[in-house]
Amino acid sequence: MLAPKSQFTDQDQQAVNALRFMSIDMIERAQSGHPGSPMGMAPLAYTLWEKFMHFSPRDPQWLNRDRFVLSGGHCSALLYSLLHFNGFDLSIDDIKSFRQLDSRTPGHPEYRLTPGVDASTGPLGQGFAMAVGMAMAERHLALQYNKPGYPIIDHFTYSIVGDGDLMEGIASEAMALAGKNRLGRLIVLYDSNDVSLDGPLNLSCNEDIGERFKAAHWDYQLVTDGGDMDAIARAISRAQKSTQPSLIEVKTTIGYNSPDEGTNKVHGAPLGVANLAITRENYGWDYQPFEYPDDVYRQFAQYVFTKKKRYNEWRGLFADYQRAFPAEAEQLTSQRLDIRDLTNHHQFGDQVSTRVANSEAMQDLAKRNPQL
Numbered sequence: 001m002l003a004p005k006s007q008f009t010d011q012d013q014q015a016v017n018a019l020r021f022m023s024i025d026m027i028e029r030a031q032s033g034h035p036g037s038p039m040g041m042a043p044l045a046y047t048l049w050e051k052f053m054h055f056s057p058r059d060p061q062w063l064n065r066d067r068f069v070l071s072g073g074h075c076s077a078l079l080y081s082l083l084h085f086n087g088f089d090l091s092i093d094d095i096k097s098f099r100q101l102d103s104r105t106p107g108h109p110e111y112r113l114t115p116g117v118d119a120s121t122g123p124l125g126q127g128f129a130m131a132v133g134m135a136m137a138e139r140h141l142a143l144q145y146n147k148p149g150y151p152i153i154d155h156f157t158y159s160i161v162g163d164g165d166l167m168e169g170i171a172s173e174a175m176a177l178a179g180k181n182r183l184g185r186l187i188v189l190y191d192s193n194d195v196s197l198d199g200p201l202n203l204s205c206n207e208d209i210g211e212r213f214k215a216a217h218w219d220y221q222l223v224t225d226g227g228d229m230d231a232i233a234r235a236i237s238r239a240q241k242s243t244q245p246s247l248i249e250v251k252t253t254i255g256y257n258s259p260d261e262g263t264n265k266v267h268g269a270p271l272g273v274a275n276l277a278i279t280r281e282n283y284g285w286d287y288q289p290f291e292y293p294d295d296v297y298r299q300f301a302q303y304v305f306t307k308k309k310r311y312n313e314w315r316g317l318f319a320d321y322q323r324a325f326p327a328e329a330e331q332l333t334s335q336r337l338d339i340r341d342l343t344n345h346h347q348f349g350d351q352v353s354t355r356v357a358n359s360e361a362m363q364d365l366a367k368r369n370p371q372l
């Protein structure tokens, strides 16, 4: 029997390698950074961004864009490469300024500093928890603002997490909350490379992650080959249909195709001149640092072009919504809070915990600000 035809072409593979080499080039130039995971997870990130995620590089704050949280912020070079190739406002000079003071490409991604970055990450586990919060926000906004015939909020929240993220306590707490609330529009891809900062993962952890997530009412899938983009795409398609939050564990190789692949040597240091030369050869990558073929730019541009359709449709739908429900539309897009119901619950000098006072203020605000 013939194997089913792949939906990915040689051009896709070259674009994946461009993500790898841009990440490597940035780290090499800065003489600082984490090349291993970007190299291992480039195929899964590419599949997610190009084949599934809805975004608009011209309108990075689009209200109904799919959210993306790179929980392991140390892998930022990969995120910046994705943003650059997908046409966000992040130039090759920004890329070359990786990890320099005042640049838009700091060592760990920062929300509001870099267009297209949805969350500041770095402390492991926190990005996972922020993704859970974003999925809860999506659910809340959809319930508050969608009207029959006007599904103005219906995006997915995606996150890529690593071994270190899932070891953190905060990730367990957020996992439980997401499972309990059946956040079906939350899809987490787990870059499962069995290597962490100080060596093999099993130095500190031999937990069955899949069983843990299943116990918390998540949908769990395993992709055994992190280079198999068709398998990754099938898993994401399936996860999109689940009414539970999804964890897709993708087995990858840290520093894939470099001399020290599969070890912590490639976790947090530049490859170095000698190993980089071998890596270039292994990939057949004949380009100079920061030189990427036009074909690669064209390949990304094609995907970005196809994303315009949904964006434009949404703009049309939202324009109708604004006419039909002007008050709701204004509330949803306003950056201001209506503070008319904010009242003094206490006299100066009262003994009241900040937790209680905060809760009272939030409840007051929520009366006139259902977008909160």
Ligand SMILES: Cc1ncc(C[n+]2csc(CCOP(=O)(O)OP(=O)(O)O)c2C)c(N)n1
Pocket: 034, 036, 037, 072, 074, 122, 123, 124, 125, 161, 162, 163, 164, 165, 168, 193, 195, 196, 197, 254, 267
């Ligand atoms: C809470 C927290 N503790 C420690 C660190 C330092 N740190 C950065 S990356 C890393 C290892 C992460 O391992 P993994 O998720 O497997 O990443 P990979 O080795 O695959 O790049 C550590 C311990 C951190 N960023 N946050």
